Amino acid sequence: MSEAQLFISTFNCGKKTPTNAEFTKHLNEKLPEEASDLYVFGFQEVTSILDATDENVVNKKLIWIADNLITCLENRYEMQSFAVVSIAHFGAVGLIIVSPFISKIHKIYKSRGYPVGTFCTNLKGGVGVRLTYESAEFTFVCMHLNAGEKVQHMLRRNQDLYNVFSKLIFDDGWCVLKPDAHCFIFGDLNYRATGAFGLVPKGLDFDETENREGTENCDPAFIFKKDELSLLQKGGLILQDFEEPAICFKPSYKFHIGTKNYHRNRIPSYCDRILYLGYPESSKTPKYKAVAYDTITECLFSDHLPVYMIVNVSLTAPERIINDAGYLIDRTTQLNEFSKSYKAVGYSRYILRVSSFTTSMLGTLLYLSTTNRGRMVSLAFAILVYTLLKWKELL
Incomplete structure (x- = not known):
């Protein structure tokens, strides 16, 4: 069965554009031995807040980043066939897709972006690109959801997630979910290690004491038991049909810039994530094979670490989770307010x-x-x- 290998990364740049050699140098060390079919780079806070309000400035900086990425990839694989497939951005959220096999790609659709920032600004939001690689359609969505460690912040993230899924409209008229298409979502989702405030079904939450210590005392297995995203997902409240490789790295946030020390005023958390629409257990199609899922620990110029994934994907799409009208297919009869409809809405x-x-x-x-x-x-x-x-x- 045909497969494609994808390299996907997400990086909250801390309002500094990663145009120097530091980012590409450390990125180069994590690239797979053989060239992948698609390279997908997501960025959040890729510019200052002021620059983020001017889409022309953001576009110029993303083009600069894309040129550096192309140079990095060409040097790494000694291939001159790398080309930019698409650059999309909304506010300071950027998405760059690169491939050495540009002739295999067609039907590229961009989204118009969707804001979830305060006062409807583009300081937070999502942007996406949908493309067909050989016979398979792929949707890539980069997000930056709202921050905060209180229960109201977590509930807003849940609403942000639903808003992006149901209102981020692509040029083909569909939102994030589309029948017979692979879907990857990634970015600074900002879910924290709070334990989800007991809002998940009994037996899924844990009652350990918070750990705010530095790297040397930060046990990822311990922190992950408190991770909002995984607890809410297990409880069926968000992203019910999405999967994520096992997390075997320490939290990607929040660091003192230039060091590997966590900031003591924040709970170390897995804010930066990469998830994909999974295959059901009954599917005869092989599932995604994650070759790597890790952080780039050497990249220290932000308070976040970049997160990357190398994954082999079957070109056969996962089973549909929405119908032709854009509504979620109810398999469990336990739909909640964040999963009833992913149909495109006109008022976006x-x-x-x-x-x-x-x-x-x-x-x-x-x-x-x-x-x-x-x-x-x-x-x-x-x-x-x-x-x-x-x-x-x-x-």
Whole structure:
């Protein structure tokens, strides 16, 4: 049976664009021995907040990153056939897909992005690319969900996840889930090691004391028992049909920048994840074969570590979990409010217009308050207003 090998990575860059040699140098050490069919790179906080409000600036920086990635891959495999398949971005969330077998790829669809940031800004959100490789269709979605360690933050992440799944519309008219297509989701999902606040069925939660110590005392097996995402998933509350390779690495967040020491004001957590739509147990098609799932521990210029996966995928798609109308197929009769419908909704275009306005307003405020030229403009405007008011008093 035909297979494709995928290399997928996700990296929250901490508002710094990874255009220096540090990222590609350490990435090179984790690449597979033989060239993969597809290389998928997801980024969050790939620019400063100000730059993230200007899509042209983000696009230029992602093109720069893509050029560096191409150079890295060509040098690694001594092949000149690597080419960019697609670059997509929304706010500071970016997605770059590269392949050495560009002739095997067709029907590329981008999403329009979807915001989940405060005041509908693009500071958080998702973006995706769907493509056909040989005979198989693949959907790749990079997300950055809302942060925080309180119960309301976890519930908002759940809602963010549903919003991205049901409102991130691609150029082919489908949302994230599409019949007869592979689906990979990844990014800074921001789920923390809180134990899910007891909101999962009894027997799935654990009652150990929190561990906020540094790397030397951070037991991944212990922390993983507290991981919100895995507990909510086991409880059937989110991502019921998605799978993830066994996690055998330490939490990817939060580090003191430039060190391997965890920040004591945050619970060490598996914020950065890569999941895929799985095959049912009864399926005769071989499941995904994860060759590697790990962090790039040497890359220290952010408070997150990059996470990567090397996986062999059958070109036969998983069993459908949605029907032709876009609704989730009910196999368990236990649907909850976050899994009833993944059908595209029309008002997402309205949300995108609102997001464009609020993001532009945020960008203007940041420009006027954080840049030298902006402060000069603000000062000149203030002097003008003051002068006009004084002149009015004299009349």
